[in-house]
Amino acid sequence: xxxxxxxxxxxxxxxxxxxxxxxxxxxxxxxxxxxxxxxxxxxxxxxxxxxxxxxxxxxxxxxxxxxxxxxxxxxxxxxxxxxxxxxxxxxxxxxxxxxxxxxxxxxxxxxxxxxxxxxxxxxxxxxxxxxxxxxxxxxxxxxxxxxxxxxxxxxxxxxxxxxxxxxxxxxxxxxxxxxxxxxxxxxxxxxxxxxxxxxxxxxxxxxxxxx
Amino acid sequence: xxxxxxxxxxxxxxxxxxxxxxxxxxxxxxxxxxxxxxxxxxxxxxxxxxxxxxxxxxxxxxxxxxxxxxxxxxxxxxxxxxxxxxxxxxxxxxxxxxxxxxxxxxxxxxxxxxxxxxxxxxxxxxxxxxxxxxxxxxxxxxxxxxxxxxxxxxxxxxxxxxxxxxxxxxxxxxxxxxxxxxxxxxxxxxxxxxxxxxxxxxxxxxxxxxxxxxxxxxxxxxxxxxxxxxxxxxxxxxxxxxxxxxxxxxxxxxxxxxxxxxxxxxxxxxxxxxxxxxxxxxxxxxxxxxxxxxxxxxxxxxxxxxxxxxxxxxxxxxxxxxxxxxxxxxxxxxxxxxxxxxxxxxxxxxxxxxxxxxxxxxxxxxxxxxxxxxxxxxxxxxxxxxxxxxxxxxxxxxxxxxxxxxxxxxxxxxxxxxxxxxxxxxxxxxxxxxxxxxxxxxxxxxxxxxxxxxxxxxxxxxxxxxxxxxxxxxxxxxxxxxxxxxxxxxxxxxxxxxxxxxxxxxxxxxxxxxxxxxxxxxxxxxxxxxxxxxxxxxxxxxxxxxxxxxxxxxxxxxxxxxxxxxxxxxxxxxxxxxxxxxxxxxxxxxxxxxxxxxxxxxxxxxxxxxxxxxxxxxxxxxxxxxxxxxxxxxxxxxxxxxxxxxxxxxxxxxxxxxxx
Numbered sequence: 001x002x003x004x005x006x007x008x009x010x011x012x013x014x015x016x017x018x019x020x021x022x023x024x025x026x027x028x029x030x031x032x033x034x035x036x037x038x039x040x041x042x043x044x045x046x047x048x049x050x051x052x053x054x055x056x057x058x059x060x061x062x063x064x065x066x067x068x069x070x071x072x073x074x075x076x077x078x079x080x081x082x083x084x085x086x087x088x089x090x091x092x093x094x095x096x097x098x099x100x101x102x103x104x105x106x107x108x109x110x111x112x113x114x115x116x117x118x119x120x121x122x123x124x125x126x127x128x129x130x131x132x133x134x135x136x137x138x139x140x141x142x143x144x145x146x147x148x149x150x151x152x153x154x155x156x157x158x159x160x161x162x163x164x165x166x167x168x169x170x171x172x173x174x175x176x177x178x179x180x181x182x183x184x185x186x187x188x189x190x191x192x193x194x195x196x197x198x199x200x201x202x203x204x205x206x207x208x209x210x211x
Numbered sequence: 212x213x214x215x216x217x218x219x220x221x222x223x224x225x226x227x228x229x230x231x232x233x234x235x236x237x238x239x240x241x242x243x244x245x246x247x248x249x250x251x252x253x254x255x256x257x258x259x260x261x262x263x264x265x266x267x268x269x270x271x272x273x274x275x276x277x278x279x280x281x282x283x284x285x286x287x288x289x290x291x292x293x294x295x296x297x298x299x300x301x302x303x304x305x306x307x308x309x310x311x312x313x314x315x316x317x318x319x320x321x322x323x324x325x326x327x328x329x330x331x332x333x334x335x336x337x338x339x340x341x342x343x344x345x346x347x348x349x350x351x352x353x354x355x356x357x358x359x360x361x362x363x364x365x366x367x368x369x370x371x372x373x374x375x376x377x378x379x380x381x382x383x384x385x386x387x388x389x390x391x392x393x394x395x396x397x398x399x400x401x402x403x404x405x406x407x408x409x410x411x412x413x414x415x416x417x418x419x420x421x422x423x424x425x426x427x428x429x430x431x432x433x434x435x436x437x438x439x440x441x442x443x444x445x446x447x448x449x450x451x452x453x454x455x456x457x458x459x460x461x462x463x464x465x466x467x468x469x470x471x472x473x474x475x476x477x478x479x480x481x482x483x484x485x486x487x488x489x490x491x492x493x494x495x496x497x498x499x500x501x502x503x504x505x506x507x508x509x510x511x512x513x514x515x516x517x518x519x520x521x522x523x524x525x526x527x528x529x530x531x532x533x534x535x536x537x538x539x540x541x542x543x544x545x546x547x548x549x550x551x552x553x554x555x556x557x558x559x560x561x562x563x564x565x566x567x568x569x570x571x572x573x574x575x576x577x578x579x580x581x582x583x584x585x586x587x588x589x590x591x592x593x594x595x596x597x598x599x600x601x602x603x604x605x606x607x608x609x610x611x612x613x614x615x616x617x618x619x620x621x622x623x624x625x626x627x628x629x630x631x632x633x634x635x636x637x638x639x640x641x642x643x644x645x646x647x648x649x650x651x652x653x654x655x656x657x658x659x660x661x662x663x664x665x666x667x668x669x670x671x672x673x674x675x676x677x678x679x680x681x682x683x684x685x686x687x688x689x690x691x692x693x694x695x696x697x698x699x700x701x702x703x704x705x706x707x708x709x710x711x712x713x714x715x716x717x718x719x720x721x722x723x724x725x726x727x728x729x730x731x732x733x734x735x736x737x738x739x740x741x742x743x744x745x746x747x748x749x750x751x752x753x754x755x756x757x758x759x760x761x762x763x764x765x766x767x768x769x770x771x772x773x774x775x776x777x778x779x780x781x782x783x784x785x786x787x788x789x790x791x792x793x794x795x796x797x798x799x800x801x802x803x804x805x806x807x808x809x810x811x812x813x814x815x816x817x818x819x820x821x822x823x824x825x826x827x828x829x830x831x832x833x834x835x836x837x838x839x840x841x842x843x844x845x846x847x848x849x850x851x852x853x854x855x856x857x858x859x860x861x862x863x864x865x866x867x868x869x870x871x
Contacts, residue, residue: 010690016697023705056685061743083689083730087755088740088748104693105726107700149766149805151820151862153854180852183816183866187809190770 002115003047006032007039007065008054008081013104017052020108027115034058036065043069048076050115053098055082055089063092070097077118090129100124147207148191155209157184162201162210259288259296266303277307298327302340309347310493312530317347335376335651338367342380350493352533354387361387373651378408382419394427401427418447418456425463429470441467458487458494462501469505477505492529496522500538507541507548515545536565674737674782681737684729692726738785746781747772750788750806762796763821764803771810776869783843784817784867790840791819791863799823799861810869817865825857 004021006014006029014032021027030048033039036057051069055062066078079100080093090101099118102111103126110126117124150158153174160170167185171178185197194200204210262284266277281303288296305320321340328336345360364380381404388397401423408416421444428437441464448457465480481501488494503518519542526535543558699719702709709715741749747769754765775781788806795801801823809816837853844851847867855861 010686012690012694013697016694020697020701020704023701056739063743083685083693084734084739085730086734086738086740086752088744088752092744104689105696105723106693107696108704109700149768151805151807151818152860153862180864186811187770187807187816187818190809190811191768 003030005048067096492525496525681733684733745775769808820862822860825855
């Protein structure tokens with residue numbers, strides 16, 4: 001028998017989950033609470049196999065509560081319930097010890113599948129969430145290559161710096177204010193994590209951005 | 212049509228200049244004595260002050276003369292390099308040109324004054340300039356900008372803890388509310404303000420409140436409620452010296468009778484308004500129009516025509532669209548009654564044209580801004596009441612001393628310069644003026660360090676409203692849809708045969724579509740990730756969504772952005788980036804874009820670049836999108852630079868100084 005705790009301030013949602021699981025022999029909604037505070041009090045007294053946790057609660061957000069629960073409770077599997085499928089939220093939830101993530105407009109089959117999956121130690125994500133997370137990893141891949149992408153102005157200024165021109169000279173040549181050139185130069189140094197112009201040029205050469 | 216019956220009440224155009232409110236005669240006497248004083252004064256800063264006093268004094272009824280004195284004052288202050296004098300004269304000229312309907316000149320002088328006053332570190336004057344800018348926009352029916360400036364004025368005075376001054380722009384904000392047909396709200400605000408000014412014993416401000424209350428009740432056709440305040444207002448006018456307000460008050464009382472269909476009483480009151488009118492064509496155009504309209508009702512067509520024509524001339528001279536279009540309406544009706552249909556058509560066409568441009572311009576939209584502005588300033592005013600009560604106790608003692616000193620000084624001066632010609636009541640009013648100035652300076656010196664907060668309040672109001680709606684959608688409707696779907700899927704599990712029923716399948720599918728659609732709308736209103744995880748995460752999400760859709764390939768780079776920014780700033784920046792990306796997708800035909808954040812200590816640079824077709828950044832027709840971006844960047848005190856080359860792409864650079 002799998003015991004479930006539902007933490008959601010919306011009584012209709014709790015009711016819907018109970019209805020979906022009513023006919024299931026193995027899974028039972030053992031308790032439901034509406035606030036993070038109630039949840040923490042209850043979890044001190046009882047343990048549950050699965051916790052279905054709403055991401056937005058009236059007294060704090062589910063991300064914080066998830067981390068809070070994980071401090072003392074490593075066994076229960078926590079599945080996030082949310083009405084948004086924003087990647088940032090999903091990954092944060094998993095990082096804080098969540099085991100799965102479901103959108104509230106799920107169907108019965110999906111809920112049961114999620115419960116079964118997390119119980120055997122797998123991470124379960126709703127269909128939409130999976131795609132989004134993959135997309136994010138693709139982007140992270142790009143970012144971890146570490147070569148900054150340059151804007152057109154930055155490329156121009158980098159070239160001229162390489163030709164040995166000074167800030168004011170570059171400003172004159174590109175019809176920009178010296179202040180703007182200075183801003184671009186600062187941005188470039190920050191992007192390459194360089195302390196001075198020499199180091200900037202060296203790193204840019206290494207990355208074949210200039211000759 | 213309700214708007215035709217909504218009469219405009221004079222704004223506080225001169226209220227900040229003229230602290231003495233004198234009737235015409237006393238005013239002349241004072242002006243004379245000032246002139247005499249002037250002829251004896253040397254060419255120094257005192258002379259500039261005298262010129263300014265004169266300008267202020269005559270400005271109420273003779274704008275041309277005021278302009279002359281101001282011009283002299285300006286020349287002189289420049290000669291002796293007296294910067295405060297220069298600033299003051301520019302301010303006076305800005306207001307006078309505004310009164311004359313010369314908006315271009317008015318703006319030039321207000322700009323000059325603002326520059327000088329900010330160099331002189333005079334936040335109180337900067338607040339007054341904001342109020343004047345509000346009037347500037349208001350008189351051109353740009354109520355959104357008017358509300359913006361009034362709010363800034365309120366905030367400035369609020370930061371200076373100067374309730375007396377704060378009330379002025381606040382009243383003007385109420386006037387703007389009325390103009391946007393938000394009568395219930397205007398009434399509620401007026402009542403609240405009335406309580407405050409009653410407590411302060413400020414009878415002038417009480418009269419303004421009565422005026423607004425009557426006007427708004429009339430617009431709602433609540434005659435009984437209006438009547439109550441008409442009595443109060445009449446009592447005030449009969450004892451008041453303030454002619455400008457008296458004229459407006461008679462006008463509004465006339466309107467009351469007009470709506471009761473007591474046309475002869477209406478005419479009597481409008482005539483009184485006309486007699487008292489001081490402020491040039493702007494006021495007289497209104498009153499002539501009111502008279503013409505009333506005669507039209509009485510079918511006295513000749514009189515009606517006479518007055519409407521006068522009104523038309525005056526309105527054109529004053530360059531005030533909002534009065535003019537109403538006149539066009541009635542002239543149109545007049546010609547229709549005369550069966551001169553070609554003229555009637557001409558006027559009605561003019562009316563429709565102006566009516567469209569003035570009123571249809573998203574009135575509702577302004578309302579949200581106005582309300583937000585109010586909600587924010589209101590809360591603070593309540594706190595302020597307590598503080599000023601304390602200050603006033605302290606000041607009461609000083610006040611008595613001041614009375615003594617100033618009385619002695621003035622009596623001596625009076626003896627030398629004007630002898631007995633200066634009447635007692637003038638002296639008393641002059642005293643009051645000095646006293647008020649001292650009071651203002653006292654408060655000012657106490658709170659010199661106070662910084663003026665920016666216009667965040669309006670935007671914050673709008674964004675918090677969006678946030679609230681998004682929450683309501685998620686929690687309310689979203690929950691309902693989800694639950695319905697849960698029931699459906701349980702039902703299908705219990706009655707497997709339903710799975711083959713197409714109607715049932717369709718219901719379930721539609722419920723799903725509805726909940727997805729709702730999620731999309733709520734997300735656009737306020738992305739949850741922005742609230743919970745901050746700007747860069749939210750923009751990353753935005754980019755992911757766009758990249759997935761293959762509309763554009765965006766790379767996001769963020770340096771030095773580890774710490775979260777102030778929540779309001781984050782929302783604003785998010786909206787700016789969102790709008791810029793929208794523009795790129797809609798217009799640029801680009802395939803690649805870069806978004807780059809560079810933060811160096813308190814400076815933040817944002818660059819957004821695309822490889823699209825580019826556009827001519829100098830052309831004016833850059834669309835609504837760009838102008839919202841500009842105004843948002845302005846709100847954050849940022850600098851915006853657009854660099855676009857046709858065939859190469861567009862680079863938008865923004866720089867902000869973040870508040871720590």
